[in-house]
Amino acid sequence: MTNHEEPPNVRPLTLAWVSRHLEAGEHVIRTEALHGGITAEMRKLTIGTPGGDTRDLVLRTFVGVEQAQDWLEREAGALAVLPGTGVPAPALVAVDPTATHCEYPSLLMTHLPGRPVLDDEGLDRRLPLLARRLAAIHALRPAKRPRGYVALTTADTVVVPEGADAAAWAAAAEVIRKPPPPRPGRFLHRDFQPGNVLFDVSPSASAEVRITGVVDWAAASWGPADLDVAHCSVVLALLHGPAWGLRFPEAYEEAGGELAADADERLYWLVRDGLASSEEVEPVARAWRRAGRTDLTTRTVEERLDAYVTALMKASG
Template sequence: MTNHDEAAAVRPSTLAWVSGHLEVGERIVGTEALHGGITAEMRRLTIGTRDGGTRDLVLRTLVNVVHAEDWLNREAGALTLLTGTGVPAPGLVAVDPTAARCEYPSLLMTHLAGRTVLDDEGLETRVPLLARQLAEIHAVRPAVRPREYVALTTADTVVTPKCADAAAWAAAIDVIRKPAPPYEGRFLHRDFHPGNVLFDDVLSPGPAGVRITGVVDWAAASWGPADLDVAHCSTNLALLHGPAWGLRFAEAYEEAGGVPAATASERLYWRVRDGLAFSETVRLVSQSWREAGRTELATRAVEERLDAYVTALMDAPG
């Protein structure tokens, strides 16, 4: 078996567990570390098949993660209920949420073609595709609802950047001091953003060749307001590409048939809440983007974009 790098090595008992879920005559012939995740070790496993060909699986391992059992159970449940819905999610192969057989809690799933794209180039084509995909996720009506969403950020946990417009941030913090507005529940990805969406043919000439091939990382799947997913992708786009793209995504979601909250004040609540939540994790998020190739996104640069985005939300009409 070949490893592309040391980080790709799979621990012995986990290898045995994976092998126990392969077809008769199959074996693991290669492993490769997949980079870009924050909380999980991700590996692509190349499986040699009985006919001499290969197929790929993906192994998610959570090492020293407090909520590993909950997250893996939620992801396994989400992948199961998404089967047959048309949403391009991986297929569940096996899960060991308590590390009963593996060294650490692990989930094994099918591999989807495509790659994440975080570049500025081609964004005007990808944003409507992202919006349409999110609207399709929100249209799923599961027979059994996942658990209700959780939003941990409070007015007291927000970390106002040093570069921030103090008045705008104070006003934004006041927004989330209020109770959450009522909402019509939807099936949520809860971490929908460009880093969890796979694109194929992104280098083909013209926009017609660009398509989404997969949506991954369903560990936070929840039931809650569609605006929460819209807000999360909007904030990511604002920090990756500039505040205007965060505002544009919300418009694209409506154009794609998505159904946001009825009033501007309700929509503002969720968008401000998600923007402020990033103030607590901006260093970690910016580091993951630099590791993925966006080396210019230093923490200070991302903080400045976050400030500009929160300010734009508070200045928006309505």
């Protein structure tokens, strides 16, 4: 009888829980940390099958995160309705949102091919794909809607970067002091951005670029499409420069997505998510550096955020 040693970095109760959700004769033979996340531990688990083959699963674990139960229930709910929709997302294997069986709240899902691409090179080819995929997500009409979106940032909690355009930021804060404009609800990913989209990466520059998966559905919500577009826009601005963030709403509409017709309503959502990003600059920049974007110092990201918010306010007149 083969002795399968306990893989490192997977806690004993969690490993036992994972094992109970494998097929007969399967076992975990290897684990690998997945980098790029901010709030959760992510590990790829290589599963050995009775026939000698392997397959991969992904384990998400929240340690000391107050919202863990809500996030895992949202993600499990989203993964349960996505099969058959054409959206390439992981399949749910098991979830333990209250840590009844695991040391910490955890979710087990299938592993998708591809990887996030955070480099500037080739972004002009990837941007339309991001826009089309997001528009397709918003077109879904699940029988069971997820819970409503959460937007915690207020005009009084905005963190203004050092050296930022004070007048522009003050004006932006006044924009979100108003009540949210009424907009039709849509199925939202709520963290749709390059770090949560997997691409089939080919070494050939001429090869077709395609999206192989959309991951991290922990904030899946029901709300205005503008909010998802605004979030992707600000992340593009921070990763690649303000001009790319300003360009994304147009790409989304070109892909068939619908945004608010009123300019002030559009501005509200774009500004809301832009200002929300000011509270997370340091951890986001650190995660991107770990993922290989060593040029993105916290100061660089702060400067890009300031330039983006300032550009939004100048465009609004």
